[in-house]
Amino acid sequence: MTIILEEGYQTYLGKLLPSLRQQVENLTWVITGLECWGKFSPLIETWQSQSYNSEPYYSVVAGKTFYETFVGQNLQVVWGIFCGIAGNVPAIPFEEVPYADGNRRIWTEPEEFQLAASEIEIIAFDSTFTLLKVRDERLGRQFLEVFSKGRIVQSPDDMLKSY
Template structure:
């Protein structure tokens, strides 16, 4: 299930993560393509710097660390891909590292996960919208209860509907 958020705090993970705290903390997170504005934790600064460098392309962090790095900070995620995985995250070849900026697949295949093992993916796109992808539709519906302005997207036309 893929949900698009376009209104309000759509790219403030400090607002989006609390309803999913239990699920977020149970996963390990691959963080990539990160660019943030505002007041953020020192961890975010480290992850963001790595996203700009040629290597290592991404950071891997435990769920509790991921949650605490965002919640409680007044920060907008302008760009970023966050992939929550059960268990260890194997090394990702550079050509397979998830990204948001310039990724046409976001528009053409909105339900496709960028990292095969992801249970949850969060994609912040230019600070204008955020996609949340859930393998477990029950978790997606739980999220929609907390954010009823979210809209389920399944096709490219669903994505483009936002811009008409």
């Protein structure tokens, strides 16, 4: 299930993650393409600096660390891909590292996960919208109870309704 958020705190993970806390903390997170605005911790600076190199680097972060780093912070994610994976994260080949900026698949294949092993993916796109992808539809419905302005995306046409 893919949900798009276009209104409110759509790219402020500190506002979104509490509705998914248990699942977020139980996964290992691959973070890539990160660019943030606001005052942030040295840890986020490390994750962000790895995203500015010429090759697509990524960080692997424990779920509890990911959650605690963003929640309670007034930090906007301009760009970023966050892939929650159960268990250990295998090495990701260069050509398979997830990215948002310039990735046509976000628009043409909105239900596809960027990493096959992902249980949850959060894509912050140019501080304009956030996509939440979940394999567990019940989790998606639970999220929509909190963020009722979100909408389910099922096709490329659904992605472009607002644009």
